[in-house]
Amino acid sequence: MSNELLVFGEELQPLVNPQLPEDMVTVQRGLLLYRQEMVYRKVEREEIITATVQDVTPCQVSLDLSFPANSQCTCNPLGVCRHQMAVFFSSYSKIQSVSDWVQTWKNGKSHLNTLPLQRAKELFLEEKPMERTYSSWKESMEDAYQKQIIYFLTQPAYTLSTKWDSYLQRLKSKMPIESEWKLLYLFLLYFHTYTFTLRTLKNESVSGSARMFLEEAADELLDQLNYLMDLFNRSARPFAFDDFFDGLQKDMDQLLEDYGELTVHSINIYRAIWTDILKERTWRQNALVRLQERLKDTEVKADVCQTVLIAVIHLLLLTGKDEEVPALLEELRPEDFPFISFWISHLDEQKSAIFIEYAIENIQSYLSYLQHYYRINQFIGHLSPYVRNYCAKTRQPDLYEKYCEKCMPHSLMFYSRALLENGKYKKWVELYIYNNIDYKFISNEDLKLIQTHEPTLLLPLLTSIVSENIEAKNRQSYREAVRYMKKIRSIYKKEKKLEQWERYIHLIQTTHKRLRAFQEELKRGKLIHVD
Ligand SMILES: [Zn+2]
Numbered sequence: 001m002s003n004e005l006l007v008f009g010e011e012l013q014p015l016v017n018p019q020l021p022e023d024m025v026t027v028q029r030g031l032l033l034y035r036q037e038m039v040y041r042k043v044e045r046e047e048i049i050t051a052t053v054q055d056v057t058p059c060q061v062s063l064d065l066s067f068p069a070n071s072q073c074t075c076n077p078l079g080v081c082r083h084q085m086a087v088f089f090s091s092y093s094k095i096q097s098v099s100d101w102v103q104t105w106k107n108g109k110s111h112l113n114t115l116p117l118q119r120a121k122e123l124f125l126e127e128k129p130m131e132r133t134y135s136s137w138k139e140s141m142e143d144a145y146q147k148q149i150i151y152f153l154t155q156p157a158y159t160l161s162t163k164w165d166s167y168l169q170r171l172k173s174k175m176p177i178e179s180e181w182k183l184l185y186l187f188l189l190y191f192h193t194y195t196f197t198l199r200t201l202k203n204e205s206v207s208g209s210a211r212m213f214l215e216e217a218a219d220e221l222l223d224q225l226n227y228l229m230d231l232f233n234r235s236a237r238p239f240a241f242d243d244f245f246d247g248l249q250k251d252m253d254q255l256l257e258d259y260g261e262l263t264v265h266s267i268n269i270y271r272a273i274w275t276d277i278l279k280e281r282t283w284r285q286n287a288l289v290r291l292q293e294r295l296k297d298t299e300v301k302a303d304v305c306q307t308v309l310i311a312v313i314h315l316l317l318l319t320g321k322d323e324e325v326p327a328l329l330e331e332l333r334p335e336d337f338p339f340i341s342f343w344i345s346h347l348d349e350q351k352s353a354i355f356i357e358y359a360i361e362n363i364q365s366y367l368s369y370l371q372h373y374y375r376i377n378q379f380i381g382h383l384s385p386y387v388r389n390y391c392a393k394t395r396q397p398d399l400y401e402k403y404c405e406k407c408m409p410h411s412l413m414f415y416s417r418a419l420l421e422n423g424k425y426k427k428w429v430e431l432y433i434y435n436n437i438d439y440k441f442i443s444n445e446d447l448k449l450i451q452t453h454e455p456t457l458l459l460p461l462l463t464s465i466v467s468e469n470i471e472a473k474n475r476q477s478y479r480e481a482v483r484y485m486k487k488i489r490s491i492y493k494k495e496k497k498l499e500q501w502e503r504y505i506h507l508i509q510t511t512h513k514r515l516r517a518f519q520e521e522l523k524r525g526k527l528i529h530v531d
Contacts (some may be wrong), residue, residue, distance in 0.1 A: 001167050002095045004047060004065040009092055009101055011068045015080050018106050022162040023080075027102065030085020034098070049091055053083040056156065061087045078151060099489040130174055134247030137185065138192055144171055145196045157209040164217060168193070180236050184244060187228045188279075193222040194269070195254045198262060215262070224267055229276045234307040248273075249283045253291075256307040267307050271314045271342055281319065290316035306332070310339045317343075317351060329358050337379075344386045349393060356390045359383060360403045367407065380410040386469070388414065397422055409435055417447070425450045429461050439465040447487070455491045462488050463504075470512060477519045482525035489527070 016023040033039065033053055042051035049063040055075075061083045064070035073083045089098050130140050148167040152160055168189070175185045196217045200206060208212070255270040274284065290347035291312050309331060316324050332339070343355040363383075370376050384407070391400035397418070404415035412435075419428040428450065431444060439461075450458055460482050485505070492501035509528055512518050522528045 005091055005095060008065045008068055012088060013105050015068060018108060022166055025159060026080060026082050027085055028350060029082035031089060033082060033086035036090035039086050042090065044091060044418050049087060051087045053086050055083060059083040063087055097441055103130060115184055126369060134244045137188055141171060141189060141192045153210045157213050162215050180238060183228065183231055183235060184241060190221050190224045194218060198259050198266060218262060222269055225269055227274060233276055245278060249278050249287060256311055263307060267310050267339060270340050272317060274314060284315055288319060305337050333364040334369040356387055360387060364406055376410050380407050384411060384414045411471055420449060421447060425454050425457050429457050433461055433464060456495060459491060470518060478521040482521050482527060485527055
């Protein structure tokens with residue numbers, strides 16, 4: 001057997017390519033499994049070695065010494081897997097040095113090293129040449145996704161990530177040379193990969209780590225797509241692209257299915273593609289008619305697929321039928337609010353107006369649906385600048401204040417700013433007092449601003465801050481109280497009402513005469529006379 005094994009060792013070298021990261025990992029993992037003594041129940045015969053390898057799940061390996069390519073493993077590898085490598089190392093170590101084998105392999109010094117070229121050529125022949133058509137591109141991409149991603153979903157996440165990189169790498173190597181075609185090819189590569197990934201994620205048998213990997217990958221694909229769409233808008237579109245756009249618009253509906261957490265992202269990219277890429281009026285018109293039919297078909301309104309509704313609204317906007325939009329907005333549910341954001345942030349001011357008005361009108365129901373304090377804050381932080389700009393442009397400061405009022409306490413910063421800008425100082429002071437807001441959120445600049453305009457308005461706020469600090473009963477808070485009492489004193493002084501100040505300080509001093517530390521701070525701050 002040892003002779004056969006030596007030959008096998010030689011023949012194995014070109015089957016794993018030290019230039020490919022995935023093959024590199026295969027050899028390293030095989031080495032590790034062998035060194036950790038994960039190979040057991042090994043039977044060595046003249047031409048066949050069989051063994052079990054303990055990995056995440058045990059795998060049965062058989063090495064065919066006369067025809068290496070006939071070797072098998074229950075992990076169903078496309079080529080050589082780490083289990084086969086482990087079994088090989090375990091037998092090889094008895095007749096030769098394993099590290100020498102690895103070294104020769106890395107250096108590509110095997111005397112059979114003409115083989116990789118040959119094999120690469122064969123591989124190339126196996127694949128159908130790619131014609132420059134939408135369907136041919138899509139087919140190759142789908143085929144590669146199936147072979148290089150789907151196949152490996154049960155493997156550990158790090159394997160998946162090298163597979164993913166090499167999947168994209170290989171498809172990118174088939175990219176056309178002309179820059180505008182390159183752009184189209186890349187766009188379609190990311191688009192299809194995104195839809196393949198969505199479809200894969202719909203399969204419940206996809207495990208936790210693979211799922212997490214694919215979700216992250218989907219996120220990156222969206223970034224790439226958005227970036228490419230930007231480039232697209234600035235480059236030429238040959239007529240020959242029409243066949244591709246025609247194919248693309250037929251595949252668009254895939255983005256309208258329910259993808260759980262990914263649904264919002266998918267419908268956003270759907271809208272972005274129709275806006276930036278698919279500009280042919282008849283395509284938009286046809287898609288609109290088709291989707292409107294789908295909406296009508298649904299007998300029970302509650303079951304209407306919201307994504308189709310969103311798609312219809314968007315296509316109405318793109319075909320200039322804005323007047324039909326308000327009626328459809330009525331059918332949205334509170335949880336559909338995130339869909340609105342896209343229009344608010346992507347459309348020009350004139351077109352986005354109806355969505356901002358809708359948001360102002362319905363914001364409360366969405367906030368109570370959201371529930372989580374942090375998520376509400378995040379959403380209000382995103383939405384408010386748009387509402388503010390809209391109200392400023394249309395000269396409706398009161399509408400903006402009304403909106404802020406509805407979103408309290410999450411809109412505090414926006415509301416506070418608006419009141420100051422509109423010179424509504426009294427309302428500003430009331431905002432802080434009645435909402436019982438921690439005074440630490442009040443900036444010194446804001447206080448100074450009011451102090452220059454209507455200083456006496458601040459007195460109720462400052463006195464309540466003082467009381468709050470005294471009640472906290474610790475040295476630090478007493479010092480804070482003194483700091484604010486000084487502000488009070490300077491206001492009374494400026495207003496020439498020092499007798500009122502005297503009354504106030506006397507009251508404070510006598511009410512809290514038992515708080516010795518506080519009395520000390522009062523003296524230290526020179527707010528009372530030292531007897
Ligand atoms: Zn295996």
